[in-house]
Amino acid sequence: MLQEINFDGIIGPSHNYAGLSLGNIASSTHAGEPSFPRQAALQGIAKMRHNIGLGLAQGFFMPLDRPNAAWLDSLGTQLAAAEPHIRAAAYSASSMWAANAATISPAPDTDGKCHITVANLQTMPHRSHEWPDTLAQLRLAFADGEHFKVHAPVPPPFGDEGAANHMRLCTAHGSAGVEIFVYGKSGGPFPARQHFEASKAVARKHGLAESRVIFTEQSEKAISAGAFHNDVVAVANERVLFAHEHAFAEREAFYAEVKRKFPEAEIITVPADKVSLADAIKSYLFNAQLVTLPDNGGMALILPSEAQETPAVWTYLNELITGNGAIRKLYPVDVRQSMANGGGPACLRLRVVADPAYVDPRFIATPEKLDSITSVVEEYWPETIRPDQLASPALAETVQNARRKLLEACDLAELSRS
Ligand code: SUG
Numbered sequence: 001m002l003q004e005i006n007f008d009g010i011i012g013p014s015h016n017y018a019g020l021s022l023g024n025i026a027s028s029t030h031a032g033e034p035s036f037p038r039q040a041a042l043q044g045i046a047k048m049r050h051n052i053g054l055g056l057a058q059g060f061f062m063p064l065d066r067p068n069a070a071w072l073d074s075l076g077t078q079l080a081a082a083e084p085h086i087r088a089a090a091y092s093a094s095s096m097w098a099a100n101a102a103t104i105s106p107a108p109d110t111d112g113k114c115h116i117t118v119a120n121l122q123t124m125p126h127r128s129h130e131w132p133d134t135l136a137q138l139r140l141a142f143a144d145g146e147h148f149k150v151h152a153p154v155p156p157p158f159g160d161e162g163a164a165n166h167m168r169l170c171t172a173h174g175s176a177g178v179e180i181f182v183y184g185k186s187g188g189p190f191p192a193r194q195h196f197e198a199s200k201a202v203a204r205k206h207g208l209a210e211s212r213v214i215f216t217e218q219s220e221k222a223i224s225a226g227a228f229h230n231d232v233v234a235v236a237n238e239r240v241l242f243a244h245e246h247a248f249a250e251r252e253a254f255y256a257e258v259k260r261k262f263p264e265a266e267i268i269t270v271p272a273d274k275v276s277l278a279d280a281i282k283s284y285l286f287n288a289q290l291v292t293l294p295d296n297g298g299m300a301l302i303l304p305s306e307a308q309e310t311p312a313v314w315t316y317l318n319e320l321i322t323g324n325g326a327i328r329k330l331y332p333v334d335v336r337q338s339m340a341n342g343g344g345p346a347c348l349r350l351r352v353v354a355d356p357a358y359v360d361p362r363f364i365a366t367p368e369k370l371d372s373i374t375s376v377v378e379e380y381w382p383e384t385i386r387p388d389q390l391a392s393p394a395l396a397e398t399v400q401n402a403r404r405k406l407l408e409a410c411d412l413a414e415l416s417r418s
Contacts, residue, residue: 037093
């Protein structure tokens with residue numbers, strides 16, 4: 001049975017605040033602060049438990065090997081000698097934001113296989129070296145070639161940031177959908193990370209029919225305000241598209257195309273006079289997981305707790321759920337450690353519509369497995385990392401050992417490089 005499975009990136013032991021992402025306001029604001037990797041990972045695990053409790057299918061991905069010695073080597077350096085900005089980039093735990101791991105086109109939209117293209121993430125140096133190890137992990141989790149086709153990344157210079165700039169509208173997850181690719185154009189104060197050519201390449205590689213694909217531009221206004229990915233200002237689930245008024249460059253033309261290609265669409269536009277773009281970005285209201293609850297429970301938003309603490313946002317959301325629309329429930333979750341680097345609940349997960357029976361079971365979460373992951377995190381994850389510690393060989397050892405223990409606990413030691 002086809003189902004939406006949310007694969008969360010387990011927050012790695014090197015989680016730190018190095019301010020590496022220009023255009024990501026949270027990352028810049030918290031640069032230089034101490035981080036709390038253990039607490040961060042426990043927050044992520046608590047979110048997974050929460051979602052399993054709602055009856056949703058849950059998976060996870062392992063953190064990548066950090067600091068990335070192979071990447072440093074390819075730059076002709078190593079940890080002790082690297083300049084601080086390169087060292088920080090080698091240490092980043094950014095693979096936790098699994099929404100940027102890949103773009104997924106489920107089987108009903110394609111030739112019958114679920115197509116997966118790993119994202120090249122080439123705009124930001126600290127993210128550009130994720131893809132080889134992410135690809136290895138995707139090839140393992142989705143090794144069943146009868147049901148999945150995992151593609152290599154789109155080549156440079158076309159930046160691709162994966163599912164964060166991709167939405168899918170459908171009547172039910174298991175039926176054919178219309179896939180929406182949102183790209184940005186450079187020229188503003190901040191980089192546009194999703195290139196139009198990359199979006200088109202992914203759609204072609206996945207074999208999507210033209211009549212069921214939409215390409216639309218992200219508004220420059222949104223990028224300049226700090227929406228470095230579309231999923232900071234819009235989210236879709238089944239027939240619902242939930243977006244800020246200023247999310248798209250050509251909103252009316254885009255909505256008209258949505259209605260033409262998918263007449264069942266229910267579009268909810270949040271007006272700027274109710275929630276300003278600044279409040280939307282600060283609260284990460286749209287970086288909610290918009291999910292369909294089992295047993296005709298309607299749809300729910302799994303939101304960062306910051307949304308509850310932003311008065312205009314919380315007032316709007318409470319009006320929304322008391323109306324007669326599809327969205328009925330609000331569940332705030334605490335992922336503050338990730339939020340401080342610009343990653344909300346939706347950034348932390350990659351949605352894959354598939355039959356869980358065909359996924360490598362080692363990547364599927366159960367409460368018992370989350371218990372054993374929790375034990376490893378509690379025992380081995382550093383409690384805190386200050387940016388000046390990144391030069392210390394002892395930290396590298398602690399971080400590598402922690403990941404190794406997790407791989408062993410999850411029977412995934414074959415992903416080990418160190
Ligand atoms: O790419 N932050 C990530 C946040 C990614 C959020 N993902 C989605 N919106 N889907 C990024 O900007 C910060 C790392 C640092 O500054 O150390 C960072 O990479």
